[in-house]
Amino acid sequence: MGVTDPTIDLVINHIDVILIPETNADGFGSLRTINHGAIACAGDEIVMIGTHDDVMAHVPECKVISAAGKLVAPGFVDAHTHPVFFGTREQEFKMRALGKSYQDIALAGGGIRSSVRKLRSASETELIDHTIPHLKNFLRHGTTTIEAKSGYGLSVADEIKILRVIKKLDSMQPLDLVPTFLGAHEIPDEYRNDRQKYIDLIINEMIPLVVDEKLAEFCDIFCEEHVFTIEETIKILGAAKDAGLQLKIHSEQLASSAATKIAAELGVISADHLDYASDDSLQQMKLRGVTPVLLPGAVFFLGLKTYANARKMIDLGLPVALATDFNPGSCMTESLPIIMTIACTQMKMTPEESWVAATLNGARAIDRDHRIGTLKEHYVADLVVWDIKNQDYLPYHFGINHVVMTIKKGQIVFQNKA
Numbered sequence: 001m002g003v004t005d006p007t008i009d010l011v012i013n014h015i016d017v018i019l020i021p022e023t024n025a026d027g028f029g030s031l032r033t034i035n036h037g038a039i040a041c042a043g044d045e046i047v048m049i050g051t052h053d054d055v056m057a058h059v060p061e062c063k064v065i066s067a068a069g070k071l072v073a074p075g076f077v078d079a080h081t082h083p084v085f086f087g088t089r090e091q092e093f094k095m096r097a098l099g100k101s102y103q104d105i106a107l108a109g110g111g112i113r114s115s116v117r118k119l120r121s122a123s124e125t126e127l128i129d130h131t132i133p134h135l136k137n138f139l140r141h142g143t144t145t146i147e148a149k150s151g152y153g154l155s156v157a158d159e160i161k162i163l164r165v166i167k168k169l170d171s172m173q174p175l176d177l178v179p180t181f182l183g184a185h186e187i188p189d190e191y192r193n194d195r196q197k198y199i200d201l202i203i204n205e206m207i208p209l210v211v212d213e214k215l216a217e218f219c220d221i222f223c224e225e226h227v228f229t230i231e232e233t234i235k236i237l238g239a240a241k242d243a244g245l246q247l248k249i250h251s252e253q254l255a256s257s258a259a260t261k262i263a264a265e266l267g268v269i270s271a272d273h274l275d276y277a278s279d280d281s282l283q284q285m286k287l288r289g290v291t292p293v294l295l296p297g298a299v300f301f302l303g304l305k306t307y308a309n310a311r312k313m314i315d316l317g318l319p320v321a322l323a324t325d326f327n328p329g330s331c332m333t334e335s336l337p338i339i340m341t342i343a344c345t346q347m348k349m350t351p352e353e354s355w356v357a358a359t360l361n362g363a364r365a366i367d368r369d370h371r372i373g374t375l376k377e378h379y380v381a382d383l384v385v386w387d388i389k390n391q392d393y394l395p396y397h398f399g400i401n402h403v404v405m406t407i408k409k410g411q412i413v414f415q416n417k418a
């Protein structure tokens with residue numbers, strides 16, 4: 001019998017399988033497992049993880065959850081979401097079913113610009129009320145941290161409004177939101193004939209305000225034909241970097257370009273989408289330590305055919321992350337398990353790889369892999385109890401929720417009553 005640790009206040013024991021994502025020499029990462037394990041937490045941290053007998057030797061009288069027959073994994077880290085919007089776009093979804101393309105709909109006044117019009121009409125309180133049910137959906141489906149972008153405001157006041165809403169939401173409910181400024185999501189209608197003026201507004205007014213009020217950690221940009229050019233990307237990300245923000249980019253979603261390479265040279269932490277990424281882009285990401293964040297849910301939801309070449313990226317040792325891209329236009333889901341299924345069926349990732357990509361590598365993409373994304377001592381006690389027997393089962397049995405319980409910072413925040 002070992003010495004008990006009096007700070008332990010929660011134990012999950014009799015766990016059939018514990019999944020532990022780890023970095024490895026290959027660069028992508030792998031999963032270690034413990035059979036018949038237990039995890040002990042103190043406050044918001046994990047303090048002990050191992051076999052059931054080893055851990056239980058140190059456990060005082062405290063709250064104990066039995067996870068017999070269950071699998072426990074770290075909470076998902078969703079590294080790319082656009083959760084603050086006002087009003088949904090199911091009419092566009094129907095138009096696409098009737099044969100219209102995403103670009104047709106955008107040219108007809110739909111797309112991001114329709115979300116901008118709706119968002120500008122909403123107050124902070126209305127946005128908070130609109131967003132909370134979605135944050136609950138993340139927790140229900142096993143996600144404990146999301147990266148959250150602005151980008152439907154596209155004016156100084158409205159972008160700041162979204163980022164303030166993200167900050168408030170982060171403090172008022174259990175899901176962690178990591179804020180990203182995405183003023184460069186689209187050129188708003190009123191600057192269509194003078195895009196330089198909007199770029200100046202981003203650089204001279206929005207970025208300084210975002211930094212002054214500490215409203216974001218990252219600055220992101222949508223670099224694609226008809227959106228922001230490479231030259232504009234260099235200017236905007238350069239200004240954000242000088243102001244002290246970390247960088248991200250939406251690149252090579254619709255066509256190959258030099259955007260990923262340029263962004264890698266600028267020092268982005270992640271490049272996201274990459275459905276058309278060239279071999280040169282992959283090499284540059286490898287060279288500069290950029291995490292690719294793949295969003296196959298958007299390809300699937302838009303009914304497109306070209307998925308990112310995840311296999312090539314993994315073979316090259318890139319730490320591929322999977323994220324939902326949750327947003328009302330091109331991917332209306334908070335569920336990472338669904339994204340893992342799409343990754344396995346359409347990009348030929350293995351189930352094991354999909355777990356690593358949705359946990360540890362997601363944490364890398366938002367600079368949190370020293371605190372979350374895996375299960376070990378002194379990491380945050382963000383974990384999920386799953387009603388599945390092994391890791392392969394989750395992406396395999398898709399479209400229903402296998403979460404038994406979501407634990408965030410050592411507290412039960414969702415329990416499936418079924």
Ligand SMILES: [Zn+2]
Pocket residue numbers: 080082250325
């Ligand atoms: Zn996005």
